[in-house]
Amino acid sequence: MSGSDNMLDLRLPSGLFFVLTGAMLTGMGLLDAGNRAPLQQANVNLDAGLVMLVFGGFLLLLAWRHRS
Amino acid sequence: MAAEKTRDHGRRLTSGRKVPVWITGLAFLSANMGAQEVIGMCASGAKYGIMTAHFYWIGAVPAMIFVGVFMMPFYYGSRARSVPEYLKLRFDEKTRGLNAITFAVMTIFSSGISMYALGLLFQLVLGWKFTACVLLSAGIVLTYTYLSGLTGAIYNEVLQFFLIILGFSPLAIMAVAKTGGWAGMAARVPDVMTHTWTHIAKASDNPMGVEAFGLVAGLGFVLSFGYWCTDFLVIQCALASDSMLGARRTPLIAAFPKMMIPFIVIVPGIAAIALMKMGVGYTLPPQPGGGYDYTQTMTTLMAQFYPAGMLGVGVTALMASFMSGMAGNVAAFNTVFTFDIYQSYIRPHQPDTHYFKVGRITTVVGILLSICAAYLAASYNNIMDILQLVFSFVNAPLFATFLLGMFWRRATPNGAFFGLISGTCAAAFTWLLTIAEGKGGLIAVLHTFPSTMAQNFWIAIFAWSSCFVVTIIVSLVTKPRPESELTGLVYGLTVLPTDEGVSWYRRPGVLAIIVAVVLVVLNVWFR
Numbered sequence: 001m002s003g004s005d006n007m008l009d010l011r012l013p014s015g016l017f018f019v020l021t022g023a024m025l026t027g028m029g030l031l032d033a034g035n036r037a038p039l040q041q042a043n044v045n046l047d048a049g050l051v052m053l054v055f056g057g058f059l060l061l062l063a064w065r066h067r068s
Numbered sequence: 069m070a071a072e073k074t075r076d077h078g079r080r081l082t083s084g085r086k087v088p089v090w091i092t093g094l095a096f097l098s099a100n101m102g103a104q105e106v107i108g109m110c111a112s113g114a115k116y117g118i119m120t121a122h123f124y125w126i127g128a129v130p131a132m133i134f135v136g137v138f139m140m141p142f143y144y145g146s147r148a149r150s151v152p153e154y155l156k157l158r159f160d161e162k163t164r165g166l167n168a169i170t171f172a173v174m175t176i177f178s179s180g181i182s183m184y185a186l187g188l189l190f191q192l193v194l195g196w197k198f199t200a201c202v203l204l205s206a207g208i209v210l211t212y213t214y215l216s217g218l219t220g221a222i223y224n225e226v227l228q229f230f231l232i233i234l235g236f237s238p239l240a241i242m243a244v245a246k247t248g249g250w251a252g253m254a255a256r257v258p259d260v261m262t263h264t265w266t267h268i269a270k271a272s273d274n275p276m277g278v279e280a281f282g283l284v285a286g287l288g289f290v291l292s293f294g295y296w297c298t299d300f301l302v303i304q305c306a307l308a309s310d311s312m313l314g315a316r317r318t319p320l321i322a323a324f325p326k327m328m329i330p331f332i333v334i335v336p337g338i339a340a341i342a343l344m345k346m347g348v349g350y351t352l353p354p355q356p357g358g359g360y361d362y363t364q365t366m367t368t369l370m371a372q373f374y375p376a377g378m379l380g381v382g383v384t385a386l387m388a389s390f391m392s393g394m395a396g397n398v399a400a401f402n403t404v405f406t407f408d409i410y411q412s413y414i415r416p417h418q419p420d421t422h423y424f425k426v427g428r429i430t431t432v433v434g435i436l437l438s439i440c441a442a443y444l445a446a447s448y449n450n451i452m453d454i455l456q457l458v459f460s461f462v463n464a465p466l467f468a469t470f471l472l473g474m475f476w477r478r479a480t481p482n483g484a485f486f487g488l489i490s491g492t493c494a495a496a497f498t499w500l501l502t503i504a505e506g507k508g509g510l511i512a513v514l515h516t517f518p519s520t521m522a523q524n525f526w527i528a529i530f531a532w533s534s535c536f537v538v539t540i541i542v543s544l545v546t547k548p549r550p551e552s553e554l555t556g557l558v559y560g561l562t563v564l565p566t567d568e569g570v571s572w573y574r575r576p577g578v579l580a581i582i583v584a585v586v587l588v589v590l591n592v593w594f595r
């Protein structure tokens with residue numbers, strides 16, 4: 001597999017990366033729902049985790065559509 | 069080993085030439101958008117305010133339009149694989165050699181600055197002494213370089229780009245919201261921090277200490293065009309494109325997201341100043357010797373707005389980006405020294421094993437030199453200030469060489485060589501004869517600049533002008549290369565690409581106009 005082919009396949013590993021990171025953050029946001037930063041009232045882990053999940057899912061969707 | 073991989077990677081990357089334009093566009097953007105940019109731009113946001121956005125709105129983006137529309141036909145058409153290689157094809161061996169040396173120096177500074185910032189980050193997370201943290205960074209980079217080389221560097225950078233956007237935009241939103249939205253933030257900071265053009269009639273009116281000419285000529289024209297048009301780590305991404313059209317569209321497509329980056333990296337810095345005035349318990353750490361250590365703006369904000377979890381993601385994103393940035397620079401130093409300097413001028417015609425050994429030693433030497441550069445960076449309260457100083461020495465004169473090389477067929481090899489030397493000397497003398505925030509002025513102090521950034525802009529202006537003028541004068545009295553050798557390299561001797569048969573929305577000219585219109589709107593909106 002040449003470098004260029006790898007580059008074409010960027011969607012798959014990036015998608016997996018963000019789905020994993022997003023899932024971990026979402027999990028933390030749900031399990032430790034009272035966890036707050038000094039200057040912030042929102043549940044940042046949950047919100048950011050969900051955004052990453054959606055973005056990762058979108059990349060995986062692109063990768064899947066590219067394959068089929 | 070790493071050097072061979074880099075070279076191999078570069079060859080593979082540009083030889084196939086079938087990478088789609090959305091990837092090369094992202095790579096073009098990511099090649100420069102690392103932790104150094106995030107930390108440095110946020111620091112500049114806190115130190116200079118929204119005027120820092122000029123780095124994007126009169127700097128990077130117009131330069132990206134220029135490189136896409138006007139310069140790319142010669143880069144891509146010349147079939148050179150790198151910027152030094154173009155110099156060799158257009159001028160001669162000695163010009164390439166000189167460029168190789170200055171480029172090697174630049175990679176050392178760049179990796180040293182990253183090492184310093186990474187050391188600060190370790191200090192924050194681990195609580196160790198600074199020296200221990202810098203040595204830890206150096207050790208990690210040494211391992212990283214030996215293990216991985218640069219294979220897949222672009223690939224890595226695109227992933228990190230996504231991570232930086234997703235990891236840092238929430239911080240910008242939360243910090244501004246905390247200060248009461250844009251209006252609330254603007255009300256708490258001096259008016260000059262939220263206006264890009266209103267306060268630049270006189271240098272004394274703004275914290276950057278520049279007036280309109282220094283800003284537009286120094287930052288907009290010389291430094292930004294110099295960086296975006298001649299930095300081969302960036303240009304290389306466009307050269308990997310599948311066609312001339314793709315290569316020309318690469319910087320234009322990258323320009324759209326680039327215009328929006330200030331909102332993620334600069335605005336939080338301004339919010340940090342507003343937060344300090346709100347008395348909510350947030351303050352920037354002091355710099356030894358007075359003032360604040362602006363370099364720590366982004367990390368201290370993260371600690372206030374991100375809970376355990378998201379904070380880890382942010383810190384990891386920065387660390388990963390610093391490490392790959394440093395490894396990239398050390399590997400580039402290794403390649404340039406081993407092949408473009410050692411093999412070309414010091415000891416040619418040795419067996420491969422010899423260069424392999426030299427490469428290994430070079431890596432270690434490169435890291436030791438980076439440690440020295442890291443301590444130099446520590447004396448600046450904003451890493452962006454020292455980074456732009458390096459660019460004003462290296463990229464500013466080089467940009468004059470490229471302009472003349474690409475658009476004036478009479479420019480001669482000797483003209484380019486002596487022009488470059490004079491440009492670098494002009495930069496050195498400007499720095500040695502002027503002083504700003506205690507930096508420079510080692511020979512005498514003829515002028516005092518209000519900020520190191522203003523000093524950088526004027527160093528760039530003098531370096532560029534000197535190179536431009538000397539190249540023209542020397543070219544007029546020396547022999548040019550025969551025109552038959554310059555086909556495809558110079559304007560007038562190159563068949564320019566036409567956009568016939570290309571649908572209107574894919575034409576570089578149309579894209580450039582759209583980018584320019586959005587750019588004008590941004591400049592007027594935040595004037």
